[in-house]
Amino acid sequence: MGSSYDKFQKRRLISSYFSVVLSVFLVLFLLGILGLFVINSKKLSDDFKEEIAMTVFFDNDANDSVIKTFDTELQTARFVKTFKYVNKDEAAKEHTDIIGEDFMNFLGANPLQNSFDIHLKADYIVNDSIAKIESELRKNEMISDIVYDKQLVNLVNDNIKKVSMWILIISGFLAFVAVLLINSSMRLSIYSNRFIIKTMQMVGATKSFIRKPFIWRSIKLGMIGAGLAIIALIATLYYIDTNYPNLNILEEEAMTAAVLLGVLLVGIIITWLSTFFATQRFLNLRTDDLY
Structure with missing residues (x-):
């Protein structure tokens, strides 16, 4: 009986980890794609302008x-x-x-x-x-x-301004959504361990001691998700560069590397902060409120 329960718990734990990694991967991949588009948008607009x-x-x-x-x-x-x-x-x-x-x-x-x-x-x-x-x-x-073509010059400049404004708005919105999604995944992961957190607190463990393993685990999951997102982004870049060489999308090596590094840092920082505040919430709850 105990063995079956342990297997169930292990499967549930693996499923929880997988959902966290998957959500981090998807969100960071979309953010990375947007970041790469932003750094290449000026180059694309410049290339279009220079065709006039x-x-x-x-x-x-x-x-x-x-x-x-x-x-x-x-x-x-x-x-x-x-x-x-x-x-x-x-x-x-x-x-x-x-x-x-x-x-x-x-x-x-x-x-x-x-x-x-x-x-x-x-x-x-x-x-x-x-x-x-x-x-x-x-x-x-x-x-x-x-x-x-004077009309084309006016049209290009007006449209580039509009597109740049919308890119800024969409970037901000997606960044906000990314934080919410990753935060929700981490909170659900911590929620399943709320009784363990409270038990450790009741036997005298300090808050920092209780938080530490959860934060480290979340950071590791965030790094795995970010690593998968970086691999997917690199594959996407090479696919675009192979099939559309005229775009020269790999020319901006420094900026591309900055975006990929940013994806990794965002994955670490968001999972760390989300786990910190989630564990802090359950640490501050009364035992009766856990139910």
């Missing part, structure tokens, strides 16, 4: 010397991410390939102009900065026109 091209067209009178001088200026310009010179003959060929017909046969001449496709750095993809850059470039008398 500014095209600078030159007069047909602009000779090779003018083009070469402008090319040299762009190489040292603080606002330039990348640029490409597009000869008007190359542009005509690209247009012909796109429409499937040689339009110069109808016009008798190439109406296109030599141009530069300039991709600005993300920090300069804002209305004021682009306007200043455009004004500065137009000082070159050989430039006939500068074209870029």
Whole structure:
């Protein structure tokens, strides 16, 4: 009979430990995913911004010397991410390939102009900065026109602000939920041992002595859950990097390591605090209140 009861108690204890580890793992994994998204969100938004091209067209009178001088200026310009010179003959060929017909046969001449496709750095993809850059470039008398999608610039900046605000709100909400879920799991785990806690207190054990084994056990469970979450996060990172290499999600090594370390610390701190306050609650209860 005693053996059956001991086995039942052991199964219940293992089930309790498993539920704690599982809840810690799931919550920290979601928090880790959100953290990785936050640190990569700026990079993703910057990459999207830098896809917006500014095209600078030159007069047909602009000779090779003018083009070469402008090319040299762009190489040292603080606002330039990348640029490409597009000869008007190359542009005509690209247009012909796109429409499937040689339009110069109808016009008798190439109406296109030599141009530069300039991709600005993300920090300069804002209305004021682009306007200043455009004004500065137009000082070159050989430039006939500068074209870029102003509406797209406005749309991108407005949407990034909105998305950043929602990410902040969701991050705060999930962090709050994470604390509540882990705290609830730890409280349930301590609740099942409330009579043991009170018995130890009645035979003269100090509160710190009673709390210590429960706290250490909870920290270990938190570390196991956090460790599993870190392994899952690393696997997710490599999966994304393998299937979507253009995102370069592993470039921010320091920030990624900080998130993974943060997951481990959060798992330890929350389980420690939750266990401390849960055991303190039962230590302060009267014996009659345990029922």
